[in-house]
Amino acid sequence: MAVKVISPGLSTSVQDLGRPGYYHLGIPEGGGMDRFATRIANLLVGNDPGAALLEATFMGPELEFMQDAVVAVTGGELPPKVNGEERPTWESFPVKTGDRLSFGYLKGGARAYIAISGGIDVPVVLGSRTTYVLGALGGFEGRVLKAGDELPIGTGAGTSGKSLPANLRRPQVSPAELRMLPGLYWHRITEAAGKRFFEDTWKVAPEADRIGYRFRGGAPLEFVEREQPFGAGSDPSNIVDACYPYGSIQVPSGTEPIVLHRDAVSGGGYMMVGVVISADMDLIAQLQPHTPAKFAPVTLDQALAARADNAALQARAEEYLAG
């Protein structure tokens, strides 16, 4: 049983909840960039929350179903249509053999999660079905979808008409506030530069993908003068190549911050000013280019409290769907 790709959209790939444990080899965790939306889409169609689904960026694919199934679309507001007729987001609906699933224009957010009952049954590689495009690993042939691909679908037993109300989702606010724990190489920039970094409103640059999100529009960072350590390279933003945490904010040459996301490069030679907290990683997944954003410093305790709040929201949503 399968689903055929008629048109792939802009960048659509198979994702699940990721492939932890191989970062020391440079293989990132991956998985749906918006983990909440990934879990909920799966639960709406009766799948395990970590089943494989499709992540569509900015534009939806067109799919032809070669079997009956239940589908749900969550994340960004990308209106689904069955044979041209609109269907709701965050709600499961039936699709029959021969039906075509397509999408209208994106109305909000950046990435939609398309779950199909039974899950996408591509081979498990290193413990996951997630696509790591840079390393041509996992997913459907290690790449984003192309027209003509036939995606194998597992057996599932979803029911249609299940939905998650808006009060159980996290709202999008503008400008986006990305909370971060200052640290790592924060001491490399001047106090004034650190202050400006939080005061400035940044904008998402066009270079924003699963690897990282680049931001523009704030003042360049001024560095504390020093003699560069041996092996680091001559630019004041250079360090001896080190590991990059997920969510870390590197600032090459002090100009444009890049926040690394689920397909992060695992290390490199640029200083980082800190790390976006785990609770706000999903928010980044739904930022379109040109969206204004601000960085806000928090303490480790505040980061843990935000993580707990997120977990509580997720638990309420999952209880609601189980009930």
Added chain:
Amino acid sequence: MSIRFNFGGDEHIFGEVSEAMSLDSFFIGLSMTNAVKAANIKGVTEICPANASFQIRFNPDLIKPQDLLKELQSMEDAASKSDSVLKTRIIELPVYFQDPWTHETCMRFRERHQDPNSTDLEYSARINGFATIDDFIAAYSGQPWFVSMVGFVAGLPFLYQMVERQKQIQAPKYLRPRTDTPKLTIGHGGCFAAIYSVRGAGGYQMYGVTPAPIYDPTRKVRYLTDEMCLFKPGDIVKFKSVGRDEYDTLLEAIDANTWQPTVHAADFSLTEFNKDMSGTNAKLMELINGR
């Protein structure tokens, strides 16, 4: 030496052994990550050694960040005193320097380079005080390199040459990173060589290509069937400079899946290496040269 610990958000602890690169710092980082692995700490999800630092990822729902930090700090003393002895291996890797593919790419991105009027090789040879490119390549492939980190992308090794600091080759990264680097390019940035395991963006100076795959997600390459990635930290690598004809012959054998690199088990002691670098290297190279 004391490790600078820092929280990377609520899921990572970063430990910087030193700001500057040295094999002594690398070995302390490696001892730390080995100790963390052996301790099998609940909640630890990723253990990543790097050149002169390391990173531990954890699930704060399973272990309190401050508790993990204390546990790491308690390991520091033992790690900095441990014997820097490794049971490792030396791998000989053929490299076609001054190849047409990195040359073409290098010309395509000249405006992003410090010196648009030279090639990466000409520039690097000059700023490191070599009279000719051949002299530069001879130095590059004459002494072995130590894999001090794997990462950036899947299976990419960072290599630190096993020579005195004054003999270390250094080069800046491109002013702005390129959007393209040929697959299996040998590049250089700061004091590190790197082998680009896959085609993609990059900022290192480009000197040549190896015909030998070092990462294979399909696990079909005969020496990459068990592990997708050839290199791990602690491996020793010796580049062997080859010309176009030998490169083409090797490529044919690799395509037929009949070739594999020369690999020999080797013991490495940092103390002995620091006492006598050229002597240690000569012994290591005898292993692959079969003398």
